[in-house]
Amino acid sequence: MSEQLLIKGGRLVDPASGTDAVLDVAIREGKIAALGAHPDGFVPDRVIDAQGLVVAPGFVDLAARFREPGFEHKATIQSESLAASAAGITTVCIPPDGVPITDTPAVAQLIQEIGHEIGKVRLCPIGALTRGLKGKDLSEMRSLKDAGCRSVSNAYSPVQSSLILRRSMEYAASHDLLVVFRPEDEDLADGGCAHEGIVATRMGLRGIPYAAETVAVAKVLALIEQTGARVHFSLISSARAMRSIARAQEKGFQVTADTAAHYLHLTESDIEGFDAQCHVSPPFRTLEDRDAMRQGVVDGVISAICSDHQPHEADAKLDAFPSTEPGISALETLLPLSLQLVNEGAMDLMTALRALTVSPARVMGLDAGTLSIGAPADVAIFDPLASWALGPDTWRSQGRNTPYWGQTLQGRIRYTLLGGQCVFERREN
Amino acid sequence: MSLTDNLQVDAKGRLRHFLTVEGLPREQLVSIMDTADSFASVSEQAVKKVPILRGKTVVNLFFETSTRTRTTFELAAKRLSADVLNLNIATSATTKGESLLDTIRNIEAMQVDMFVVRHADSGAPHFIARHVAPHISVINAGDGRHAHPTQAMLDVYTIRKHKGRFEGLVVAIVGDILHSRVARSEIQALRILGAGEIRVVGPRTLLPPDAESLGVKVFVDLEQGLKDVDVVIMLRLQRERMNGAFIPSEHEYFAKFGLTEERLKVAKPDAIIMHPGPINRGIEIESKVADGPRSVILQQVTAGISIRMAVMSMVMSHETGGQRDV
Numbered sequence: 075m076s077e078q079l080l081i082k083g084g085r086l087v088d089p090a091s092g093t094d095a096v097l098d099v100a101i102r103e104g105k106i107a108a109l110g111a112h113p114d115g116f117v118p119d120r121v122i123d124a125q126g127l128v129v130a131p132g133f134v135d136l137a138a139r140f141r142e143p144g145f146e147h148k149a150t151i152q153s154e155s156l157a158a159s160a161a162g163i164t165t166v167c168i169p170p171d172g173v174p175i176t177d178t179p180a181v182a183q184l185i186q187e188i189g190h191e192i193g194k195v196r197l198c199p200i201g202a203l204t205r206g207l208k209g210k211d212l213s214e215m216r217s218l219k220d221a222g223c224r225s226v227s228n229a230y231s232p233v234q235s236s237l238i239l240r241r242s243m244e245y246a247a248s249h250d251l252l253v254v255f256r257p258e259d260e261d262l263a264d265g266g267c268a269h270e271g272i273v274a275t276r277m278g279l280r281g282i283p284y285a286a287e288t289v290a291v292a293k294v295l296a297l298i299e300q301t302g303a304r305v306h307f308s309l310i311s312s313a314r315a316m317r318s319i320a321r322a323q324e325k326g327f328q329v330t331a332d333t334a335a336h337y338l339h340l341t342e343s344d345i346e347g348f349d350a351q352c353h354v355s356p357p358f359r360t361l362e363d364r365d366a367m368r369q370g371v372v373d374g375v376i377s378a379i380c381s382d383h384q385p386h387e388a389d390a391k392l393d394a395f396p397s398t399e400p401g402i403s404a405l406e407t408l409l410p411l412s413l414q415l416v417n418e419g420a421m422d423l424m425t426a427l428r429a430l431t432v433s434p435a436r437v438m439g440l441d442a443g444t445l446s447i448g449a450p451a452d453v454a455i456f457d458p459l460a461s462w463a464l465g466p467d468t469w470r471s472q473g474r475n476t477p478y479w480g481q482t483l484q485g486r487i488r489y490t491l492l493g494g495q496c497v498f499e500r501r502e503n
Numbered sequence: 504m505s506l507t508d509n510l511q512v513d514a515k516g517r518l519r520h521f522l523t524v525e526g527l528p529r530e531q532l533v534s535i536m537d538t539a540d541s542f543a544s545v546s547e548q549a550v551k552k553v554p555i556l557r558g559k560t561v562v563n564l565f566f567e568t569s570t571r572t573r574t575t576f577e578l579a580a581k582r583l584s585a586d587v588l589n590l591n592i593a594t595s596a597t598t599k600g601e602s603l604l605d606t607i608r609n610i611e612a613m614q615v616d617m618f619v620v621r622h623a624d625s626g627a628p629h630f631i632a633r634h635v636a637p638h639i640s641v642i643n644a645g646d647g648r649h650a651h652p653t654q655a656m657l658d659v660y661t662i663r664k665h666k667g668r669f670e671g672l673v674v675a676i677v678g679d680i681l682h683s684r685v686a687r688s689e690i691q692a693l694r695i696l697g698a699g700e701i702r703v704v705g706p707r708t709l710l711p712p713d714a715e716s717l718g719v720k721v722f723v724d725l726e727q728g729l730k731d732v733d734v735v736i737m738l739r740l741q742r743e744r745m746n747g748a749f750i751p752s753e754h755e756y757f758a759k760f761g762l763t764e765e766r767l768k769v770a771k772p773d774a775i776i777m778h779p780g781p782i783n784r785g786i787e788i789e790s791k792v793a794d795g796p797r798s799v800i801l802q803q804v805t806a807g808i809s810i811r812m813a814v815m816s817m818v819m820s821h822e823t824g825g826q827r828d829v
Contacts, residue, residue, distance in 0.1 A: 272716035276525075278625040278649030278687055281712065347510075348626030392604050392634075394624035396647065 077119045078102050079494060080112070084124025084455060088131060089428035090444035099129060101451040104494035108447065122489055122496075124455055130427050132164025132452030132490065134434040134443045136254075136332050137308055138383035138405060140166070140197075143184065144173025149385040149472040151185070154405065155194035157471035159498040161405045162454030162487040163381070165435070165442050166195055170202040171229040177202035177213045179221035186222055194497045196452075198438065200254060201226040203242050209233040212242055216249050224438050225306070227254035230355070232290065234260065239293070243303035252438065256308045257290035257315065258282075258356060267396045269311075269357040273342040279396065282357050287315040295322050298329060306437050307331040309382055311356035313366030320375040330437045331375065332429075334382035335411035336402055336477075338368050338420075344477065348395040351477040354382075355400040368420040371429050378434035379426070381408040385473020403473035406464075410483035413458055417484065423458075453491040460486040510632055518817045520632045520641040523650040524692045532695055536660045538813035539806070545582055546808055555816050556585035560615040563589045564606075565644070566622040571780055571804065572644050572654070576619045579811035588615070607631055611639060617819065618642070625649035625684075640818040648684050654779055655688035657810040659696055661803050662734055665775050671699040673771075675728050676719075677760060678738030678787055679709045679749075685779045686738060690717050704728030705760060708749045725760050730769045737762055737778045737788050745786070753786050762788045764795070775799050 081099040086109065088094075093109070100108040100116050107113055138158070141149040158166055168185055170176035176185070182199040189197030201218030203226040205211040215226055226246050233239045246253045263286040268274040270281025291307065295318060298305050310316050310333045319331050336354070341361050344352040352358060370376040384401025391398050412426045435443030442452055462468055463482045490498035511520040512527075524532065545553050561580040563573050573589065580587045592606060601609075610618075617640045620628045625647030632641040645651040659669070666672055674693055680686045680703045693701050703714055704722040714721050722728030729735065740756065750756045767774065776788075776798045784790050793800060 270712050272713045275711040275713050275716060276687070278647050278684055280625075280648070283712070348629045350630075389602065389604075392602070392630075394603065394622060394627035394630045394646075396624045396626070397603070 077494065078116060079451075079491070079496075080118035080121045081124050081129055081453065081455065082121050084127045084129035086129045086445065087423060087427055088445040089424050090131070090432040091446055092424070094424060099445060099453070101491070101494045104451055106445050106447050106449050106451050109445070122455065127455050127457050127488055128423075129445070130162075130454045130456070131431040131443050131445050132454045132492065133162050133408065133430040134165040134438070134440065135163050135383070135405070135408065136167045136378050136380040136434045136437065137169060137334070138166045138381050139385070140168060141385060142172065142188070143181070148387050148390070151188045151197070152192055153470070153472040154383070154385065155189065155192045157405045159194040159490045159492070160470050160487060160500075162409055162456060162490050163405060164195055164452035164454070164490065164492050165198060165440060167198045167200055167225070167438060169229045170200050170227060171207060171231070175202050175207055176200065176218070176223070177205050177207070179214075179217045182218055182221040182223050193492070195492065196442070198440070199223055203228040203246070203253060204233060204238065207231040209235060209238055212245050215246055215251055219249055219251055223251070224440070225252035225254050227256070227308070230256060232258060232260045236293065240297050240301060243297055243301040243305075247301055247303040252304045252306055254306045254308050255290070255294050257287050257294065259286045259289045262286040262289060267353060267357070267400070268345055269342040269359045271342050271360060273345060277345070277348070279345075284312050284314050287312050287356060288318060291315045291318050295327070295329070298322070298327050304328040308380070309333055309337070309356060310367065310376060311337055311359050311363065313363045316367060316370045316375055320370070320373075323375060330377050332378035332380050332434065332437070333367055333376050334404065335379050335408050336404060338364060338371070338379070338415060339411055340477065345395070349477065350391040350393070350395050350398040351402070351475055351479070353395060353398050353400045354402060368415060372421050372425055377429065378437055379408070379412055379429040380434065381405050383471070385471050386475045388474070391475050401475065402477065403471045403475045405471055406469065407476060407478055407483065409456060409487065410485040413485035414483070451491055451494040453489070454487060455489040456485060456487045458485050460484065462486050510629065517820065518814070520628075521652055521814050521818055522628050522632060522641065522643045524652045524655055524688055524695065525650070527695065529695050529697070532656065532659070532692060535656055535810065535813050535817065536663060538817060539660055539809040542812040543809045545812070546805070551582050552584055553582065554584045556580065556583035556819060559585045559617065559819060561585045561587050561617045561619060561815070562610055562615045563587065563619045564592060564610070564621070565590065566592045566620070566627070567645070568593060569621055569645070571807075572621065575804070575807040576644060576811050579808050579815060582808070583812055583815055585815070603627065603630070604634060607634060611636055615639065617815065619644050621645045623647055642814060642818065645684055648682055648687070650688045651684040652688050653807070653811055653814055654685050655692040656814070657803055657806040658689055658736065658777060658779070659692045660810055661777065661799055661806050662775070664802070664806070665799060666733060669693065669696040669698045672734060673700045673702070673732045674698055674734040674736065675702040675704055675732045676736045676738065677704040677725065677728065677762065679740050679744065680705055680714065680738070681709045681711050682741065682744070683738050687717070689736060690719055694718050702728050702732070706750060725766060726769055729766060732770045733774055735762065735767070735770060735774060735776050737776070737782075739779065739781060740783060740787050757786055761786065762792050764789070764791050767792065767797070777803060780804065
């Protein structure tokens with residue numbers, strides 16, 4: 075039961091403490107017992123040889139859809155838990171837009187219980203901000219909190235009424251719940267499917283302007299000032315919205331932001347040829363936006379890089395571009411794409427790993443994302459140099475909808491530990 | 504550069520599908536026009552048929568209603584001796600929930616040779632071209648706001664007939680550019696053929712953002728936009744866009760952007776007037792101009808048949824490509 079485990083000879087990178095050194099990690103009773111020198115009387119049951127590997131806290135993913143309950147034809151908690159643990163992800167926040175919607179304690183508990191039974195990854199359901207995500211009545215946030223939700227969100231359904239928005243933020247604040255917004259003004263987005271810019275104009279695709287994001291951000295920022303709510307913006311896609319958030323942070327507002335790893339790589343040009351695998355919401359914007367957001371991660375304005383994992387069945391992408399479902403299956407590209415930022419010189423390894431570990435954990439108020447002594451032993455051990463081709467033999471998610479399919483990426487998980495238990499071990503290579 | 508380019512030409516650079524004019528070389532467009540010239544005489548004969556597509560089956564696959572385009576495609580196919588099947592999918596399969604791919608697979612199973620596709624979604628013909636059996640050719644008859652390449656070809660063909668050249672020509676496209684697949688394809692065709700200056704004219708609400716990136720000059724004033732032009736292409740204003748959301752009223756639109764004899768005075772004296780049809784008399788164009796001596800609107804319709812015959816005959820002579828890509 076309480077296996078004693080030693081991770082030996084790896085390069086320990088723990089952004090929470092700023093540690094970057096070759097240090098052994100001793101694990102006892104599911105927690106980090108010691109770093110470097112072994113504690114007295116520590117006799118490991120198992121030694122993991124981590125020479126040449128990076129030992130980091132398990133990744134904390136602020137947005138991934140496992141599609142269960144409700145969309146099991148796309149994926150299940152079982153299938154995606156296996157994919158997540160193979161990707162070094164140990165904590166996953168699940169948006170509330172399954173069927174049924176996470177607006178009752180029962181659904182929140184169900185998700186956690188199934189996750190717990192599978193035992194590969196910790197699942198943190200995000201509760202609905204409004205009942206049925208309809209933007210009309212407040213959800214039972216206090217009950218959701220008691221059932222394990224640390225945050226509430228209306229996910230892809232924007233709250234159109236400014237009054238309901240204000241009240242829901244006030245009510246969340248009174249229960250100290252974080253409110254997660256995916257900022258998009260539905261009117262201004264106008265059913266678009268691509269960034270309103272030169273590519274969409276040439277391809278005749280209905281565009282989503284910057285203003286769809288900036289107007290939504292501005293409205294929420296004004297209401298933070300009014301209500302004192304703690305807010306996290308999920309999936310920022312533009313430099314403009316990011317700068318608004320940076321100004322609010324400078325003013326001392328309790329506001330944070332994330333983006334998904336693929337937004338730090340892909341741009342509007344990637345939809346050329348009507349590539350439905352690059353149909354995402356919000357849309358990929360310009361190279362300038364992408365580069366500004368990379369810098370935003372370095373500066374800490376964007377504190378977390380999430381996967382925004384959205385697995386789909388093949389049919390969801392087999393249609394004319396505007397009629398396909400947006401989203402990318404992205405758990406398994408989270409680490410490689412983050413490491414690619416390091417390889418391209420956009421940031422150092424410590425910064426990239428911070429955005430995958432301690433920063434998202436702090437956003438969500440989780441006891442995770444660090445390898446400090448006494449912390450839960452959630453650990454990702456990876457080979458930063460190992461290359462692998464994305465294909466049917468290597469892919470684990472039920473959703474194969476990724477623009478990177480068939481490509482070779484660098485950075486591969488070798489072991490994943492959850493509470494001191496080895497939940498993933500790569501035997502090949 | 505994009506999937507588009509490889510998709511519509513075979514290894515020898517011959518047209519395999521006709522999805523967009525974008526990315527095609529100038530010679531290809533000239534060749535379409537030259538071929539259309541050779542077919543023009545067929546329509547003037549007593550027996551208006553040539554056997555080029557005898558034994559071939561052409562399916563007009565219209566997910567959006569159309570009279571003119573469908574009719575001219577049908578006539579073009581028949582004059583090439585093909586068998587023609589007209590399917591108006593807008594009122595059949597997809598409303599019952601059949602996916603686009605299933606619709607295509609089913610019709611493909613009927614051993615047909617060519618799809619002429621109109622669809623409300625930009626990119627639908629590309630999607631179909633990517634998934635059909637290798638021997639089937641796809642012709643785009645208008646997709647969303649993206650492209651309407653045969654319309655663009657018949658327009659440049661009509662311009663060539665009247666002006667004999669493209670170099671130095673000033674062409675103004677007036678009206679609802681934002682929603683217009685015709686405008687996008689015309690702009691691309693005119694650029695490839697080396698037109699001197701391409702202008703788009705309309706209120707900001709009907710111009711695409713970053714319109715300049717298409718390689719055009721933008722005018723929000725009709726008088727300025729028409730100054731010294733050789734060709735005026737008027738676009739149809741869809742009824743649902745007339746009142747409220749994009750322009751305040753038909754009345755105000757005609758007052759600011761309607762083409763009248765008076766306004767045309769600033770254009771070159773030999774300027775020609777074009778319109779892809781159907782026209783809204785008294786909204787985007789006054790009858791005096793539409794029926795006047797400079798109007799070539801009906802010649803465009805006639806040219807549409809020759810151009811479509813040309814494109815259909817050309818795509819059916821390609822070498823069938825590689826494996827079906829699923």
